[in-house]
Amino acid sequence: MTKEIFKEHKSVYYEKLPTHVHVTAHEASKAVANEIADLIRAKQQKGEYAVLGLATGSTPKRVYAELVRMHKEEGLHFQNVVTFNLDEYYGLPSESLQSYHHFMQENLFRHVNIAHEFCFIPDSDMPQALVKTHCEQYEKKIEEYGGIDFQLLGIGRNGHIGFNEPGSHSSSVTRLITLDPMTRSDAAVEFGGLAAVPRKAITMGVSTILKAKRVVLLAWGEHKAGIVKQAVEGPVTEFVPASYLQGHNNACFVIDETAASELTRKKTPWLTDTVVWHQQMIKKAVTHLALTVGKPVLKLTNNDYNENGLSDLLVLYGQAYDINIEVFNWLQHTITGWPGGKPNADDDNRPERAEPAKKRVVIFSPHPDDDIISMGGTFQRLVDQGHEVHVAYQTSGNIAVADDEAFRFIEFVKDYNEKFVISSPRAVAMFDEAEAFLKTKKNGEKDIPSLRYVKGLIRRGEAKNTCRFVGIPMERVHFLDLPFYETGTVDKNPFGTEDVVLIAALIEAVQPHQIYAAGDLADPHGTHKVCLDGIIAALNGLKEKPFIKDCWIWLYKGAWAEWDIDLIEMAVPMSPDQVLKKRAGIFKHQSQKDGVVFQGSDNREFWQRAEDRNKATADLYNKLGLAEYEAMEAFVRWQQF
Incomplete structure (x- = not known):
């Protein structure tokens, strides 16, 4: 056996179905969209239907966007396309903002020339006694069109495909199913809270999916890496329904680098x-x-x-x-109590330079609490050690404020104004408008601008409170309110020129020796990634400026994960007292305590997640034989220049 064959043999041993890794989700989505477009065109030439099985959720959105672009710019037509959607929430009217009927209209159907009568989605707004017959008819309709030619899938963090939750049998067909708690928790943000998420859904069955002639499963991000590894490298089991794809003769996973991070070939x-x-x-x-x-x-x-x-x-x-x-x-040599560099010390084996002894520092915080949650101990050290520390809050964070918190704030402002009569009529009208909207707001409905402003004020006040606590003067606190974030929904716009200009202007004004930025690609809502992209774009635009060559960029992680131990280049230890002080700083963000909007399936509050993560990092160093500390914050240096 040659060396090349042996290498291939080892790879196949670990990965039990083809897995294509792309650098970014955007590149991967374009590749999948091109495959779908090729199928549509090939079927058109034969005068046949192209029957597509379609998925919903954030994962396939870029695929649909690319198909829409090809329709508008390259003449890709959809007259011969028939679609069958995987699933739909049971009991949710099709006109609901969270329904998959609405999702498909907004992301694909209304943008292309597909016939309405060729778009099939489970109809879940019916009495339960009629559901079984409807599901049987759905299966029959797929057969009438010759079966599905191309089935697009995502994967849940619990391994579900469609809404085939853990425990689903390989012979299951289209049916009504009770949703797994993790699935409902992941959907809570779309519904404005867990209580509003439907408990049941209609889904294509595993056997229905496996009958498709071609199956492509998409996965993006670090938060999907663990389940991707189980599905690709683990045994076929009903507890990870995506693993059933190992038995399909024409299925593959298409994933980005971060979703691939736990695969054996990467790990x-x-x-x-x-x-x-x-x-x-x-x-x-x-x-x-x-x-x-x-x-x-x-x-x-x-x-x-x-x-x-x-x-x-x-x-x-x-x-x-x-x-x-x-x-x-x-x-x-990665461990240091001097994140800004130790003055008058030999820095050959230290992660940061000794000079200049007093550095200008910019901490970029994607949301108004990431600074204290992710690097609160280091933040405090930099201030205590005399560096000129600036904090730049990149977004307003307004969608993470619960409606009842906004109600409380509005009532306080109106009561105060009524007593002292100091607000302008325009301000009063704005608060009245926000309050009136809250009284009639539907679950999952997008906040109007006046309510987003109120929620942004709440978070801005909390951020200022934290900075006072740490010791930052208000003139070094910067609220960028980047426009990309202001959609009023979880889905954000890509960063644009205006975002980059705002970031670059601050960097050029401060001319920092250090920049701290969130490198947390495990953020399930994507804001950290967009914020980092904006910083990198700004730095690229400034790279010819003389001060840039002396600027080091350190990346921290957020509330969801920590850097792998082998990647850490600076580890800042914390004593028990420093851990408690960081906790107190996190507590300044009262709107993010006690069951916050984006709690997810992790019931720990952000201060608990941060402490557990920091202690786990210290424990890793201790297990490897290094000194034992109470906690550690970790950083990786970004060195594109």
């Missing part, structure tokens, strides 16, 4: 391919080995390396001890 690439042993790869391999075998780095033996697929490293180094001591030193 432990030395097990599937020949790797180049540079510093980052060595650090990745040795820390993974130490955590796998449960030993500190300095106690790893030659046998540990040989028995875990790392014999190549022994060939390079000769002995485990030589590898161990080098990796241990690399890890040790």
